[in-house]
Amino acid sequence: MDESIVLRNDLELRGALAAAPQFSHMSRGERFFVFPVETRRLSGAADRINVIARQSLLESAVLPDESGGIYVRGELRSFNNRRGEGARLVITAFARELRFDQGFKVGEIADVLGVSRFAVNRRLNRALAELRRGLEGKDEA
Numbered sequence: 436m437d438e439s440i441v442l443r444n445d446l447e448l449r450g451a452l453a454a455a456p457q458f459s460h461m462s463r464g465e466r467f468f469v470f471p472v473e474t475r476r477l478s479g480a481a482d483r484i485n486v487i488a489r490q491s492l493l494e495s496a497v498l499p500d501e502s503g504g505i506y507v508r509g510e511l512r513s514f515n516n517r518r519g520e521g522a523r524l525v526i527t528a529f530a531r532e533l534r535f536d537q538g539f540k541v542g543e544i545a546d547v548l549g550v551s552r553f554a555v556n557r558r559l560n561r562a563l564a565e566l567r568r569g570l571e572g573k574d575e576a
Contacts, residue, residue, distance in 0.1 A: 443509045444505055444506075444511055445510070446507070446508065446509050446510055446511045446528050446543055447506075447507070447508050448472055448474065448484060448486070448506070448507040448508075448528055449474065449504060449505070449506050449507075450472040450473050450474030450475075450484075450504065450505060450507065451472070451473050451474070451544050451548060451555070451558075451559075452470065452472065452473075452504075452505045452535075452546075452558075452559065452562045452563075453470070453471040453472060453473040453558075453562075453563070454471050454562060454565075455470065455472035455485055455562040455563075455564075455565030456468035456469065456488070456493060456565075456566050456569055457469055457470065457568045457569070458569065459482055459487060465489055465490065465491070466489070466490040467487055467488065467489055467490070468487070468489075468490060468493055468569070469485050469486065469487050469488075469527075470485070470486055470488075470490055470509060470513055470566075471483045471484065471485050471486070472484050472485075472486055472505055472528075472546070475547045475548065477524075479549070481548070484526070484527070485527045485528070486507050486509075486527065486528045486529075486530050487512075487527055487528070487529050487530065488529075488530035488561075489530075490570065492530060492531075492532075492533050493533065493566070493570060494563070496533045496534060496535055498566060504535070504544060505533070505534070505535055506532075506533070506534040506535075507528055507530050507532070507533055508526055508530070508531055508532035508533075509529045509530045509531040509532065510529045510531065511526065511528060511529075512526070512527050512528070512529050513525065513526045513527070541555050541556055562569055
């Protein structure tokens, strides 16, 4: 094997926050949240990818009053879920860096998602309000 090749598991994801983060689990005394990010393919089909982030990372991310999008940088995680019929590959993104409102305007999101600006604003405001409540501990699982 060529030693000059460095194998890495890097992920960069840009899209729209599809729902507010929900409590996922605790590990070593740290709370983790999961939320979907929606992004469009060139064909127009939408993909939703679940992102897992530490509570401290969500709290440190700047939450604007009017967000235009989300940027996630981290690692790709996968496992075979053997519950139910047959094995199913589950893919998630583990966030190491998280930024809101990085380069997307509401109109651009509306065009990409094929919805109105009003619908984008409504979804973003609702998701951000739920995120704030969740981080304040009012919506614990």
